[in-house]
Amino acid sequence: MGHAPEDLHLVTWYEFHVQNVNKASGELSKELLGFLKGAYDLGGVHHFHYYASGLLYPGDDMFAFLDQICGYKEHQVNIYDGYHRRLKSRKLRRSDQHTNTAIMCMSIHDTDGLCQPDRINWLPLEDILAAWLDMLRVGKVKAEPPGVGSIRYYSNKFDPWILLQYSNKQLEEAVSVFDSLVTAIESRMPQLDPDIRALNVTMFDQETLTSAKIPRGFVFEFPRKVRQPRFRFIAPGLDVATPQSISNQPFFNLVRL
Known part of the structure; x- marks a missing residue:
């Protein structure tokens, strides 16, 4: 094009x-x-x-x-x-x-x-x-051929431009940065068991996210791809998400205007 x-x-x-x-x-x-x-x-x-x-x-x-x-x-x-x-x-x-x-x-x-x-x-x-x-x-904005409407992307289309909620490139970069942060934190934890198998475990699987009624999109794909941290807090007072916490979504019950 x-x-x-x-x-x-x-x-x-x-x-x-x-x-x-x-x-x-x-x-x-x-x-x-x-x-x-x-x-x-x-x-x-x-x-x-x-x-x-x-x-x-x-x-x-x-x-x-x-x-x-x-x-x-x-x-x-x-x-x-x-x-x-x-x-x-x-x-x-x-x-x-x-x-x-x-x-x-x-x-x-x-x-x-x-x-x-x-x-x-x-x-x-x-x-x-x-x-x-x-x-x-990063593909956040992309050009689409005539006939490709805005409903697919949940945004207005100003031919030929469309605005995506997120792109695969943005997802990949976010995952890479998060994994680097986890690695940096774990490298400062001398008592951590060097279990190489933990490096291949993602934070959540698809079944857990689906059961928690997490809608498809960035917040669904991101935790499926990032590595599961081997610590509880990612920052002071900020817990790493768990299957128990991810299923507790108090805002899901709010009426959407």
Whole structure:
């Protein structure tokens, strides 16, 4: 699925909008304008990522803000747009050339980060883009062909992107980290019997999890794959799960709204 890089007619955002960029360039910092001069733009309606449909154009909502909520912020500018999603980037102020950071503003509930920026950490834009790239790497977000709907994945589909609850790669990485933690703890327990057979015993089998009515998903697959620790506490006050504790799920009886 997709196109080979050599088949793409790559044009930068700046090249696309050079006719209109002069009136916008005065509102953009040198660093942000440099980013837009190098960022490719496919043009038209497309979905750059599950969370973003593409770079905004000059004259769109690039300089529109929630003025009624927290007042006009002349040092902020919208970069990416999506289905009621917005990635906002803080433009450099003339008096402060070290705040070239960004925030994901997904809904009105995220406006605290805009009105009171000290409450939420603003990150370098490249960190957010790297996180999106990592979601592709581990398969958390994936592209699906037309006709594959969202019901299969329990999330909305923004063609071609779908958001999975978890991926096999994420499960494998979580299992590896947990097993490494268990090994590190056990290596610090000198009285532990070095029984090599214990290294091949998983925390729970499928029958135990099914009997406990654990729903299929990450919480079902993870304990089936991690190694059974040979100690009781994984951290102070935090027990390692047992067949008795796993079957006691007090929240299962709560009415789902």
